[in-house]
Amino acid sequence: MPVPGPSPAQSSLPAAAARFGAHGHARGAEAVPAGKPALPTGPALPFGPAARPLHPVPPPASSAGPASGPVPASGPVPAPVPEAMPVPAEGAGGDLLAEPLRMAAAATAAPGPAPNPALERIIRGPSGVGTAGLFFTPRQAPPAALPAPELPAPPPAAEGRPIPGLYYHPVPEPDPARVAEVSRRIKRWAVDEVEAYPPEWEDQFDGFSVGRYMVACHPDAPTVDHLMIATRLMVAENVVDDCYCEDHGGSPVGLGGRLLLAHTALDPVHTTAEYHPAWAQSLLSDAPRRSYRSAMEYFTRAATPSQADRYRHDMARLHMGYLAEAAWAETKYVPEVSEYLAMRQFNNFRPCPTITDTVGGYELPADLHALPAMQRVIALAGNATTISNDLYSYTKELESPGLHLNLPVVIAAWEGLSDKEAYLKAVEVHNDLMYAFEAAAAELAASCPDPRVVRFLRGVAVWVDGNHYWHRTNTYRYSLPDFW
Known part of the structure:
Protein backbone atom coordinates (compact mmCIF):
# COMPACT_ATOMS: atom_id res chain seq x y z
CA MET A 1 0.00 0.00 0.00
CA PRO A 2 1.20 3.55 -0.51
CA VAL A 3 3.06 5.26 2.30
CA PRO A 4 0.59 7.49 4.12
CA GLY A 5 0.41 11.17 4.47
CA PRO A 6 -1.38 12.44 7.56
CA SER A 7 -5.08 12.06 8.00
CA PRO A 8 -7.04 15.29 8.34
CA ALA A 9 -5.40 16.82 11.39
CA GLN A 10 -7.31 16.55 14.59
CA SER A 11 -7.66 18.79 17.57
CA SER A 12 -7.56 15.96 20.07
CA LEU A 13 -3.89 15.28 19.34
CA PRO A 14 -1.69 17.94 20.88
CA ALA A 15 0.99 19.65 18.84
CA ALA A 16 3.57 17.08 19.92
CA ALA A 17 2.10 14.71 17.35
CA ALA A 18 2.48 17.26 14.59
CA ARG A 19 6.21 17.83 15.01
CA PHE A 20 7.05 14.68 13.15
CA GLY A 21 4.79 15.21 10.12
CA ALA A 22 7.61 16.46 7.92
CA HIS A 23 9.37 13.08 8.09
CA GLY A 24 6.79 11.67 5.71
CA HIS A 25 8.14 13.67 2.77
CA ALA A 26 11.25 11.55 2.59
CA ARG A 27 9.52 8.18 2.42
CA GLY A 28 9.05 6.30 -0.83
CA ALA A 29 6.06 4.26 -1.96
CA GLU A 30 5.54 0.73 -0.66
CA ALA A 31 4.31 -2.04 -2.92
CA VAL A 32 0.96 -3.71 -2.44
CA PRO A 33 1.46 -7.34 -1.39
CA ALA A 34 1.57 -9.73 -4.35
CA GLY A 35 -1.80 -11.11 -5.32
CA LYS A 36 -3.73 -8.68 -3.13
CA PRO A 37 -6.22 -6.57 -5.09
CA ALA A 38 -6.15 -3.03 -3.77
CA LEU A 39 -8.71 -0.28 -3.92
CA PRO A 40 -7.65 2.85 -5.77
CA THR A 41 -6.13 5.24 -3.30
CA GLY A 42 -6.17 8.40 -5.37
CA PRO A 43 -3.54 11.10 -5.07
CA ALA A 44 -1.24 11.06 -2.06
CA LEU A 45 -2.50 13.11 0.86
CA PRO A 46 -0.34 16.20 1.41
CA PHE A 47 1.21 17.34 4.65
CA GLY A 48 -0.57 20.51 5.64
CA PRO A 49 -4.20 21.04 4.62
CA ALA A 50 -6.13 17.82 4.23
CA ALA A 51 -6.86 15.98 1.01
CA ARG A 52 -10.28 17.55 0.80
CA PRO A 53 -11.43 20.80 2.37
CA LEU A 54 -12.66 20.68 5.94
CA HIS A 55 -14.69 23.70 6.94
CA PRO A 56 -14.15 24.61 10.60
CA VAL A 57 -17.02 25.24 12.93
CA PRO A 58 -17.05 28.00 15.56
CA PRO A 59 -15.83 27.12 19.05
CA PRO A 60 -18.47 26.52 21.70
CA ALA A 61 -19.80 29.53 23.53
CA SER A 62 -20.06 27.62 26.81
CA SER A 63 -19.32 24.25 28.36
CA ALA A 64 -22.40 22.94 26.64
CA GLY A 65 -20.60 23.06 23.28
CA PRO A 66 -21.81 24.27 19.91
CA ALA A 67 -25.36 24.02 18.81
CA SER A 68 -26.42 21.80 15.97
CA GLY A 69 -29.80 20.74 14.72
CA PRO A 70 -30.65 17.31 13.39
CA VAL A 71 -29.59 16.29 9.92
CA PRO A 72 -32.28 14.55 7.87
CA ALA A 73 -31.70 10.81 7.68
CA SER A 74 -33.10 10.46 4.20
CA GLY A 75 -34.27 12.47 1.26
CA PRO A 76 -33.49 13.08 -2.40
CA VAL A 77 -30.17 11.52 -3.33
CA PRO A 78 -27.82 13.73 -5.35
CA ALA A 79 -26.09 12.40 -8.44
CA PRO A 80 -23.49 9.72 -7.60
CA VAL A 81 -20.08 11.06 -6.71
CA PRO A 82 -16.96 9.74 -8.43
CA GLU A 83 -15.09 6.82 -6.83
CA ALA A 84 -12.01 8.93 -6.20
CA MET A 85 -12.81 12.31 -4.74
CA PRO A 86 -10.83 15.25 -6.15
CA VAL A 87 -7.97 16.59 -4.09
CA PRO A 88 -7.92 20.39 -3.76
CA ALA A 89 -4.78 22.41 -3.99
CA GLU A 90 -2.61 23.06 -0.96
CA GLY A 91 -4.26 25.56 1.36
CA ALA A 92 -7.79 24.92 0.14
CA GLY A 93 -9.23 23.68 3.40
CA GLY A 94 -9.42 24.45 7.10
CA ASP A 95 -7.28 21.59 8.50
CA LEU A 96 -7.75 21.63 12.28
CA LEU A 97 -4.02 21.27 12.94
CA ALA A 98 -2.70 23.00 9.82
CA GLU A 99 -1.26 25.91 11.79
CA PRO A 100 0.73 23.75 14.27
CA LEU A 101 2.03 21.73 11.32
CA ARG A 102 3.18 24.89 9.59
CA MET A 103 4.85 26.11 12.79
CA ALA A 104 6.62 22.77 13.25
CA ALA A 105 7.93 22.77 9.68
CA ALA A 106 8.57 26.52 9.36
CA ALA A 107 12.24 26.01 8.53
CA THR A 108 11.49 24.00 5.41
CA ALA A 109 7.88 24.61 4.41
CA ALA A 110 6.41 27.48 2.46
CA PRO A 111 4.19 29.78 4.52
CA GLY A 112 0.53 28.77 4.61
CA PRO A 113 -2.65 30.78 4.91
CA ALA A 114 -3.24 32.94 7.95
CA PRO A 115 -4.53 31.12 11.05
CA ASN A 116 -8.25 31.10 11.61
CA PRO A 117 -9.10 32.65 15.01
CA ALA A 118 -12.11 30.36 15.27
CA LEU A 119 -9.75 27.40 15.52
CA GLU A 120 -7.68 28.66 18.43
CA ARG A 121 -9.64 26.91 21.15
CA ILE A 122 -9.74 23.65 19.18
CA ILE A 123 -5.99 23.70 18.52
CA ARG A 124 -5.10 24.52 22.13
CA GLY A 125 -6.96 21.51 23.55
CA PRO A 126 -7.88 21.31 27.26
CA SER A 127 -6.97 24.17 29.53
CA GLY A 128 -7.31 25.13 33.15
CA VAL A 129 -6.09 23.76 36.45
CA GLY A 130 -4.59 20.27 36.18
CA THR A 131 -4.41 20.05 32.39
CA ALA A 132 -0.78 21.05 31.82
CA GLY A 133 0.37 17.45 32.14
CA LEU A 134 -1.71 16.45 29.11
CA PHE A 135 0.71 18.14 26.73
CA PHE A 136 4.08 16.75 25.82
CA THR A 137 5.34 20.12 24.67
CA PRO A 138 4.73 23.51 26.30
CA ARG A 139 1.66 25.26 24.99
CA GLN A 140 2.13 28.65 23.42
CA ALA A 141 -0.06 31.52 24.42
CA PRO A 142 -2.75 32.07 21.79
CA PRO A 143 -2.30 35.07 19.53
CA ALA A 144 -4.67 37.96 19.94
CA ALA A 145 -7.89 37.04 18.19
CA LEU A 146 -10.67 39.08 16.71
CA PRO A 147 -13.77 39.33 18.89
CA ALA A 148 -15.74 36.12 18.58
CA PRO A 149 -19.11 36.48 16.89
CA GLU A 150 -22.08 36.17 19.18
CA LEU A 151 -23.45 32.63 18.95
CA PRO A 152 -27.12 31.73 19.35
CA ALA A 153 -28.23 30.08 22.56
CA PRO A 154 -27.89 26.28 22.57
CA PRO A 155 -31.01 24.53 21.28
CA PRO A 156 -32.94 22.19 23.55
CA ALA A 157 -31.72 18.63 23.99
CA ALA A 158 -34.24 17.28 21.48
CA GLU A 159 -32.45 19.27 18.73
CA GLY A 160 -29.06 17.77 19.38
CA ARG A 161 -27.50 19.77 22.21
CA PRO A 162 -24.24 18.18 23.41
CA ILE A 163 -24.05 16.91 26.97
CA PRO A 164 -23.17 19.87 29.24
CA GLY A 165 -19.70 19.48 30.71
CA LEU A 166 -18.68 16.67 28.33
CA TYR A 167 -15.15 17.09 26.96
CA TYR A 168 -15.18 16.75 23.18
CA HIS A 169 -13.99 18.47 20.01
CA PRO A 170 -16.29 19.91 17.34
CA VAL A 171 -15.82 18.56 13.83
CA PRO A 172 -16.66 19.98 10.42
CA GLU A 173 -19.93 18.89 8.88
CA PRO A 174 -19.27 15.75 6.82
CA ASP A 175 -19.10 16.10 3.04
CA PRO A 176 -22.78 15.98 1.95
CA ALA A 177 -22.02 14.41 -1.43
CA ARG A 178 -20.17 11.55 0.21
CA VAL A 179 -22.85 11.17 2.87
CA ALA A 180 -25.54 10.83 0.20
CA GLU A 181 -23.56 8.34 -1.86
CA VAL A 182 -22.53 6.18 1.09
CA SER A 183 -26.13 6.22 2.37
CA ARG A 184 -27.40 5.11 -1.05
CA ARG A 185 -24.88 2.30 -1.39
CA ILE A 186 -25.19 0.94 2.13
CA LYS A 187 -28.96 0.71 1.90
CA ARG A 188 -28.69 -1.12 -1.40
CA TRP A 189 -26.17 -3.53 0.17
CA ALA A 190 -28.29 -4.09 3.28
CA VAL A 191 -31.51 -4.66 1.31
CA ASP A 192 -30.38 -6.43 -1.84
CA GLU A 193 -27.11 -8.21 -1.03
CA VAL A 194 -27.54 -9.45 2.53
CA GLU A 195 -31.23 -8.88 3.34
CA ALA A 196 -30.18 -7.46 6.69
CA TYR A 197 -33.58 -6.13 7.70
CA PRO A 198 -37.25 -6.52 6.72
CA PRO A 199 -39.23 -3.62 5.21
CA GLU A 200 -40.77 -2.68 8.57
CA TRP A 201 -37.31 -1.78 9.90
CA GLU A 202 -36.59 0.68 7.11
CA ASP A 203 -37.26 3.78 9.19
CA GLN A 204 -34.85 2.54 11.85
CA PHE A 205 -32.18 1.89 9.25
CA ASP A 206 -32.60 5.39 7.81
CA GLY A 207 -32.67 6.89 11.30
CA PHE A 208 -29.32 5.32 12.11
CA SER A 209 -27.74 7.76 9.59
CA VAL A 210 -24.80 5.45 9.05
CA GLY A 211 -23.58 7.36 5.98
CA ARG A 212 -23.20 10.57 7.95
CA TYR A 213 -21.62 8.60 10.78
CA MET A 214 -18.89 7.00 8.69
CA VAL A 215 -18.05 10.08 6.63
CA ALA A 216 -17.62 12.08 9.84
CA CYS A 217 -15.37 9.38 11.31
CA HIS A 218 -13.21 8.81 8.21
CA PRO A 219 -12.77 12.15 6.39
CA ASP A 220 -9.40 11.02 4.98
CA ALA A 221 -10.82 8.00 3.11
CA PRO A 222 -9.42 8.33 -0.43
CA THR A 223 -12.59 7.07 -2.15
CA VAL A 224 -16.18 6.18 -1.44
CA ASP A 225 -15.19 2.52 -1.83
CA HIS A 226 -12.86 2.93 1.14
CA LEU A 227 -15.67 4.48 3.17
CA MET A 228 -17.91 1.56 2.30
CA ILE A 229 -15.43 -0.85 3.94
CA ALA A 230 -16.12 0.72 7.33
CA THR A 231 -19.81 1.28 6.65
CA ARG A 232 -20.59 -2.36 5.86
CA LEU A 233 -18.72 -3.56 8.93
CA MET A 234 -20.53 -1.03 11.13
CA VAL A 235 -23.94 -2.12 9.85
CA ALA A 236 -23.04 -5.80 10.21
CA GLU A 237 -21.95 -5.29 13.82
CA ASN A 238 -25.23 -3.56 14.61
CA VAL A 239 -27.28 -6.28 12.92
CA VAL A 240 -25.59 -8.84 15.17
CA ASP A 241 -26.14 -6.69 18.26
CA ASP A 242 -29.80 -6.03 17.45
CA CYS A 243 -30.78 -9.54 16.40
CA TYR A 244 -28.70 -11.56 18.86
CA CYS A 245 -28.42 -9.29 21.89
CA GLU A 246 -30.96 -6.48 22.03
CA ASP A 247 -33.76 -4.77 20.13
CA HIS A 248 -34.97 -7.29 17.55
CA GLY A 249 -35.32 -10.65 19.25
CA GLY A 250 -32.01 -10.62 21.09
CA SER A 251 -31.63 -12.60 24.32
CA PRO A 252 -28.80 -13.56 26.67
CA VAL A 253 -30.06 -17.14 26.57
CA GLY A 254 -27.97 -19.15 24.12
CA LEU A 255 -26.03 -16.08 23.00
CA GLY A 256 -22.66 -17.84 23.16
CA GLY A 257 -23.59 -20.39 20.54
CA ARG A 258 -25.04 -17.77 18.19
CA LEU A 259 -22.01 -15.51 18.51
CA LEU A 260 -19.58 -18.36 17.97
CA LEU A 261 -21.22 -19.38 14.72
CA ALA A 262 -21.47 -15.76 13.57
CA HIS A 263 -17.79 -15.25 14.35
CA THR A 264 -16.94 -18.01 11.87
CA ALA A 265 -18.15 -15.64 9.15
CA LEU A 266 -15.18 -13.45 10.11
CA ASP A 267 -12.72 -16.20 11.02
CA PRO A 268 -13.46 -19.16 8.70
CA VAL A 269 -13.71 -22.74 9.90
CA HIS A 270 -11.07 -25.14 8.53
CA THR A 271 -12.74 -28.52 8.68
CA THR A 272 -13.08 -31.71 6.65
CA ALA A 273 -14.51 -31.92 3.16
CA GLU A 274 -17.52 -33.80 4.51
CA TYR A 275 -18.60 -31.07 6.93
CA HIS A 276 -17.41 -27.94 5.14
CA PRO A 277 -20.57 -27.52 2.97
CA ALA A 278 -22.86 -27.52 6.01
CA TRP A 279 -20.78 -24.79 7.66
CA ALA A 280 -20.65 -22.71 4.47
CA GLN A 281 -24.40 -22.97 4.06
CA SER A 282 -24.93 -21.87 7.68
CA LEU A 283 -23.37 -18.49 6.87
CA LEU A 284 -26.46 -17.66 4.84
CA SER A 285 -28.96 -18.80 7.46
CA ASP A 286 -29.70 -15.47 9.17
CA ALA A 287 -29.18 -11.73 8.71
CA PRO A 288 -26.29 -11.41 11.18
CA ARG A 289 -24.22 -14.13 9.53
CA ARG A 290 -25.03 -12.94 6.02
CA SER A 291 -24.00 -9.42 6.99
CA TYR A 292 -20.75 -10.49 8.66
CA ARG A 293 -19.79 -12.76 5.76
CA SER A 294 -20.37 -10.16 3.05
CA ALA A 295 -18.83 -7.22 4.95
CA MET A 296 -15.74 -9.29 5.76
CA GLU A 297 -15.32 -10.34 2.12
CA TYR A 298 -15.26 -6.71 1.03
CA PHE A 299 -12.89 -5.83 3.86
CA THR A 300 -10.34 -8.56 3.09
CA ARG A 301 -10.17 -7.48 -0.56
CA ALA A 302 -8.76 -4.14 0.57
CA ALA A 303 -6.94 -5.10 3.78
CA THR A 304 -3.60 -6.83 4.19
Missing part, protein backbone atom coordinates in the same frame (compact mmCIF):
# COMPACT_ATOMS: atom_id res chain seq x y z
CA PRO A 305 -3.58 -10.20 5.99
CA SER A 306 -2.24 -8.44 9.09
CA GLN A 307 -5.05 -5.89 9.07
CA ALA A 308 -7.68 -8.60 8.60
CA ASP A 309 -6.27 -10.64 11.48
CA ARG A 310 -6.20 -7.55 13.69
CA TYR A 311 -9.87 -6.95 12.99
CA ARG A 312 -10.79 -10.58 13.75
CA HIS A 313 -8.99 -10.27 17.08
CA ASP A 314 -10.84 -7.09 17.99
CA MET A 315 -14.18 -8.66 17.05
CA ALA A 316 -13.39 -11.60 19.33
CA ARG A 317 -12.83 -9.04 22.09
CA LEU A 318 -16.21 -7.49 21.28
CA HIS A 319 -18.01 -10.82 21.39
CA MET A 320 -16.39 -11.66 24.74
CA GLY A 321 -17.78 -8.39 26.10
CA TYR A 322 -21.25 -9.29 24.77
CA LEU A 323 -21.05 -12.60 26.62
CA ALA A 324 -20.04 -11.02 29.93
CA GLU A 325 -22.96 -8.60 29.79
CA ALA A 326 -25.31 -11.43 28.85
CA ALA A 327 -24.11 -13.55 31.77
CA TRP A 328 -24.82 -10.69 34.17
CA ALA A 329 -28.26 -10.24 32.65
CA GLU A 330 -29.10 -13.92 33.08
CA THR A 331 -28.12 -13.88 36.75
CA LYS A 332 -29.50 -10.36 37.37
CA TYR A 333 -26.09 -9.30 38.64
CA VAL A 334 -25.23 -5.60 38.77
CA PRO A 335 -21.43 -5.40 38.42
CA GLU A 336 -19.29 -3.10 40.49
CA VAL A 337 -18.16 0.02 38.68
CA SER A 338 -14.66 -1.36 38.10
CA GLU A 339 -16.15 -4.61 36.74
CA TYR A 340 -18.48 -2.71 34.44
CA LEU A 341 -15.62 -0.61 33.06
CA ALA A 342 -13.60 -3.79 32.47
CA MET A 343 -16.49 -5.26 30.48
CA ARG A 344 -16.84 -2.04 28.50
CA GLN A 345 -13.20 -2.25 27.40
CA PHE A 346 -14.26 -5.33 25.43
CA ASN A 347 -17.88 -4.56 24.59
CA ASN A 348 -17.03 -1.26 22.92
CA PHE A 349 -16.24 0.57 19.70
CA ARG A 350 -12.66 -0.68 19.40
CA PRO A 351 -13.11 -2.60 16.09
CA CYS A 352 -14.13 0.65 14.38
CA PRO A 353 -11.11 2.95 14.95
CA THR A 354 -8.69 0.04 14.68
CA ILE A 355 -9.36 -0.19 10.92
CA THR A 356 -8.67 3.49 10.33
CA ASP A 357 -5.55 2.69 8.28
CA THR A 358 -7.37 0.30 5.96
CA VAL A 359 -10.09 2.88 5.36
CA GLY A 360 -7.38 5.52 4.85
CA GLY A 361 -5.68 3.42 2.16
CA TYR A 362 -2.44 2.57 3.99
CA GLU A 363 -1.18 0.13 6.62
CA LEU A 364 0.15 0.56 10.13
CA PRO A 365 2.51 -2.45 10.30
CA ALA A 366 1.73 -5.18 12.80
CA ASP A 367 4.80 -4.51 14.96
CA LEU A 368 3.82 -0.86 15.37
CA HIS A 369 0.17 -1.66 16.00
CA ALA A 370 1.19 -4.18 18.68
CA LEU A 371 3.27 -1.70 20.68
CA PRO A 372 1.93 -1.59 24.25
CA ALA A 373 1.74 2.20 23.99
CA MET A 374 -0.35 1.93 20.80
CA GLN A 375 -2.60 -0.66 22.39
CA ARG A 376 -3.16 1.71 25.32
CA VAL A 377 -4.12 4.54 22.97
CA ILE A 378 -6.58 2.36 21.06
CA ALA A 379 -8.08 0.97 24.28
CA LEU A 380 -8.56 4.43 25.78
CA ALA A 381 -10.16 5.69 22.56
CA GLY A 382 -12.60 2.78 22.59
CA ASN A 383 -13.34 3.22 26.29
CA ALA A 384 -13.99 6.97 26.04
CA THR A 385 -16.28 6.67 23.03
CA THR A 386 -18.20 3.81 24.62
CA ILE A 387 -18.88 5.80 27.80
CA SER A 388 -20.02 8.64 25.55
CA ASN A 389 -22.48 6.16 24.05
CA ASP A 390 -23.66 5.24 27.57
CA LEU A 391 -24.37 8.89 28.26
CA TYR A 392 -26.16 9.71 25.01
CA SER A 393 -28.21 6.49 25.03
CA TYR A 394 -29.09 6.74 28.75
CA THR A 395 -32.65 8.00 28.22
CA LYS A 396 -33.32 5.54 25.39
CA GLU A 397 -32.13 2.59 27.48
CA LEU A 398 -34.17 3.58 30.54
CA GLU A 399 -37.28 3.46 28.37
CA SER A 400 -36.58 -0.14 27.31
CA PRO A 401 -38.00 -3.03 29.37
CA GLY A 402 -35.92 -4.55 32.15
CA LEU A 403 -32.68 -3.31 33.68
CA HIS A 404 -30.25 -2.06 31.07
CA LEU A 405 -26.71 -1.66 32.36
CA ASN A 406 -24.85 1.53 31.61
CA LEU A 407 -22.29 3.51 33.59
CA PRO A 408 -24.69 5.95 35.30
CA VAL A 409 -26.95 3.06 36.38
CA VAL A 410 -24.02 1.10 37.83
CA ILE A 411 -22.59 4.15 39.63
CA ALA A 412 -25.99 4.94 41.15
CA ALA A 413 -26.42 1.35 42.34
CA TRP A 414 -23.00 0.96 43.94
CA GLU A 415 -22.19 4.46 45.17
CA GLY A 416 -25.57 5.47 46.54
CA LEU A 417 -25.97 8.49 44.28
CA SER A 418 -29.10 9.94 42.75
CA ASP A 419 -29.68 9.39 39.04
CA LYS A 420 -28.49 12.91 38.27
CA GLU A 421 -25.39 12.66 40.49
CA ALA A 422 -24.47 9.31 38.95
CA TYR A 423 -24.91 10.67 35.44
CA LEU A 424 -22.71 13.69 36.16
CA LYS A 425 -20.04 11.44 37.67
CA ALA A 426 -20.14 9.30 34.53
CA VAL A 427 -19.44 12.49 32.53
CA GLU A 428 -16.33 12.97 34.69
CA VAL A 429 -15.24 9.38 33.99
CA HIS A 430 -15.61 10.01 30.26
CA ASN A 431 -13.58 13.21 30.49
CA ASP A 432 -10.80 11.51 32.44
CA LEU A 433 -10.61 8.80 29.77
CA MET A 434 -10.45 11.43 27.03
CA TYR A 435 -7.62 13.30 28.77
CA ALA A 436 -5.72 10.03 29.23
CA PHE A 437 -6.26 9.15 25.56
CA GLU A 438 -4.91 12.47 24.35
CA ALA A 439 -1.91 12.38 26.69
CA ALA A 440 -1.05 8.80 25.65
CA ALA A 441 -1.38 9.65 21.97
CA ALA A 442 0.87 12.70 22.30
CA GLU A 443 3.48 10.71 24.21
CA LEU A 444 3.52 7.94 21.61
CA ALA A 445 3.76 10.39 18.73
CA ALA A 446 6.73 12.06 20.43
CA SER A 447 8.53 8.80 21.20
CA CYS A 448 7.84 7.03 17.88
CA PRO A 449 7.99 9.57 15.04
CA ASP A 450 7.25 7.09 12.24
CA PRO A 451 4.82 9.00 9.97
CA ARG A 452 2.54 5.97 9.81
CA VAL A 453 2.22 6.02 13.59
CA VAL A 454 1.43 9.73 13.60
CA ARG A 455 -1.15 9.33 10.86
CA PHE A 456 -2.79 6.39 12.58
CA LEU A 457 -2.99 8.31 15.85
CA ARG A 458 -4.63 11.21 14.07
CA GLY A 459 -7.04 8.82 12.38
CA VAL A 460 -8.08 7.36 15.72
CA ALA A 461 -8.57 10.88 17.12
CA VAL A 462 -10.67 11.81 14.09
CA TRP A 463 -12.79 8.73 14.70
CA VAL A 464 -13.29 9.63 18.36
CA ASP A 465 -14.52 13.11 17.46
CA GLY A 466 -16.68 11.89 14.57
CA ASN A 467 -18.30 9.33 16.85
CA HIS A 468 -19.28 12.06 19.30
CA TYR A 469 -20.61 14.19 16.43
CA TRP A 470 -22.89 11.36 15.33
CA HIS A 471 -24.22 10.71 18.82
CA ARG A 472 -24.86 14.41 19.41
CA THR A 473 -26.70 14.98 16.13
CA ASN A 474 -28.63 11.70 15.90
CA THR A 475 -31.82 12.88 17.53
CA TYR A 476 -33.75 10.02 15.93
CA ARG A 477 -32.05 7.70 18.43
CA TYR A 478 -30.91 9.86 21.32
CA SER A 479 -32.11 12.61 23.64
CA LEU A 480 -30.61 13.91 26.86
CA PRO A 481 -32.05 13.43 30.34
CA ASP A 482 -33.59 16.48 32.00
CA PHE A 483 -30.76 17.04 34.47
CA TRP A 484 -29.93 20.69 33.66
